[in-house]
Amino acid sequence: MKTVYHKSDSRGYADHGWLKSHHTFSFANYHNPERMHFGVLRVLNDDQVASGMGFGTHPHRDMEIISIPLEGDLEHKDSIGTTSVIRKGEIQVMSAGTGVQHSEYNKNKDELVKFLQIWIIPNKMNVEPRYDQISIKEGEKLNDFQQILSPNPDDEGVWIHQNACFNLAKFEKGNSKEYKLHDSKNGVYIFILSGSAKVGDQNLETRDGFGIWETDAFTLEATEDSEILLMEVPMDLPRM
Template identity: 80%
Template sequence: MKTVYHNADTRGYADHGWLKSYHSFSFANYYNPERMNFGVLRVLNDDQVASGMGFGKHPHRDMEIISIPLEGDLEHQDSMGTSAVIRKGEIQVMSAGTGVQHSEFNRNKDQLVKFLQIWVIPNKMNVAPRYDKISIRENEKLNGFQQILSPNPDDEGVWIHQDAWFYLAKFEKGNSNEYHLNRPENGVYVFVLKGSVKIGDQVLETRDGYGIWEVESFTLEATEDAEILLMEVPMQLPQ
């Protein structure tokens, strides 16, 4: 088993006034050659957007872009004609493919928007751009792993062009569960949204990240009530 630990305080940070963003991996003006990615997981940004502000229309291509709201209402518009609002309890995915432009704004006048922006390098390039979002409220599994993303359009959650699986987990203090990888060549990046958990001898606090690979399974134990995002991704970058 191989591991890498990223303390929350070691993340990159940008304060643009209207936007405060923590970067688990190199992004924009934050560059760390040892923190470029975890396998095909390229970006994990922990963003906070001021009321009425947001990201103006900008382009992407050949990237799977996942947004998970944590607080507030995030308004999405794109060049495919999509106009949608996503809230906590939902997940949004956009396959940029051959090219797409989109914008993201906080539509609230008196509340911050907090959300995770995640980029995954796809296993197929030049695909037709695509947008989707789903509600994940109804399928919450206490002290278990709730699948919210996979490579399979007919499976639970949204899907992307990559052999990746994402899970949300809510654990009560003292509870534990074993996570089994879907593919042996994958790794898992564990990101603690709230609380404290333990994997082996490693204790993870709020906003800590922990990458695990070359393992078939591992046990996650909550040392406090906790919410966790697990991102299982291929460790080999596409050729």
Template identity: 80%
Template structure:
């Protein structure tokens, strides 16, 4: 088993006034040659958008873009004709493919929005752009792994053009579960949204990231009540 630890305080940080963003991997003005990606997981941004503010219309292509709201809600508009609002308890995916323009705004006048923006490099280029958004709270599984993303259109959660599986773990203190890798050659990037956890001898705190690869499975234990995102992705680009 190989591992890498990214403590929360070591992430890149950008303060644009209206946007405060922590970057686990190199992004925009934050560049760290040792923090470019974890396999095909290219971006993990922990964003906070002030009320009445947002990202103006901008382009993307050939990237799987996943948004997971943590607090508040965010309005999305794109060149495919989609207008939608995503809230905590939902997940959004956009396959940029041949190219798409979109914007994201916090339309609330009295509430900040906090969300994760995640980019995964796809295994198919130049696909037709698409958008999807689903609720994940109805299928919440306390003290178990809840799949929220996979490569399979008919499987639980949203799907993307990559052999990736994302799971949420809402564990009470003391709960431990074995996570088994879905596909040989994949690794898992564990990101602690809140609380604390332990994998082997490694203690993880809120917003810490921990990558694990070259193993078939590992045990995740909550050292306190915890909410954890597990992102399994291919390690080869």
């Protein structure tokens, strides 16, 4: 078993006034050669966007982009004809593929938007761009793992072009659950959205990240009421 621990205050940080962003992995002006990615998990940005502000139209290509709102309303528009608003309790995925342009704005004039922006390196290049958005059905599986993303369109949650599986876990203090990996070549990056938890001897606080791989399973224990995102991804980068 191998592990890596990223304390919340060790992340990169950018303050653009209208945008405040913490970067778990190297992104934009934050470059850390020891934090380029976790397997195919390339970007994990913890973003806060001021009211009425946002990201203007910009391009992406050959990347699976996942947005998970934590607070407020985020408006999305793209070049494949999608206009939508995503809110807490929903998840959005966009396969950039052969190329797509999109914008993201805080829909509201009087409150912040907080959301996670996650990039996964795909296992297929030059796919047709696509968009999907679903409700997560929050709290449906208390003290258990709730799948919100997979590689299979017929499974629960959204799907992407990669052998990845995301789960949300809402645990009450003192509850624990064993997580079994879907593939021995995968690892899991655990991100504490709120509360605190423990994996083995490692204590994890809010916004801490913890990667674990070369194992078949591990046990996650909540030391406080907690909301936790688990991102299981291949550890080997695809050959381009």
